[in-house]
Amino acid sequence: MEQELSASQIQALETDLRQLKQDLEGLLDTTESGAKPVTLRDNTGRLSRMDEMHNQSILVANRNLTRNRLKQVLVAITRVDNDTYGRCTICDEPIPYPRLKAYPEADMCLDCKGEMENG
Numbered sequence: 001m002e003q004e005l006s007a008s009q010i011q012a013l014e015t016d017l018r019q020l021k022q023d024l025e026g027l028l029d030t031t032e033s034g035a036k037p038v039t040l041r042d043n044t045g046r047l048s049r050m051d052e053m054h055n056q057s058i059l060v061a062n063r064n065l066t067r068n069r070l071k072q073v074l075v076a077i078t079r080v081d082n083d084t085y086g087r088c089t090i091c092d093e094p095i096p097y098p099r100l101k102a103y104p105e106a107d108m109c110l111d112c113k114g115e116m117e118n119g
């Protein structure tokens with residue numbers, strides 16, 4: 001059995017979540033111009049078109065990861081508001097604080113996450 005989170009731990013994690021939300025939104029803002037379709041950009045640099053398309057595909061993939069993480073962060077913030085934050089969405093056990101400190105948007109305990117990933 002894991003320990004329930006204390007009110008002050010949840011508060012600290014909520015602060016982390018809001019900071020993370022800001023960071024991720026900032027990241028999406030600063031990478032936005034680079035994610036425009038290649039055909040709409042000047043191609044005067046030293047990069048060949050293939051290189052540029054390749055770089056862009058990496059950038060777009062990173063942006064998708066960032067956007068997905070932001071979505072999870074937003075869901076986690078909603079769960080703080082609903083008082084369901086910090087519990088595994090599968091088995092309803094409390095998620096250990098160190099795990100939430102590392103991934104404040106986590107919505108599954110390691111056991112359930114491991115099972116999801118390993119089938």
Ligand SMILES: [Zn+2]
Nearest residue numbers: 088091109112
């Ligand atoms: Zn679980």
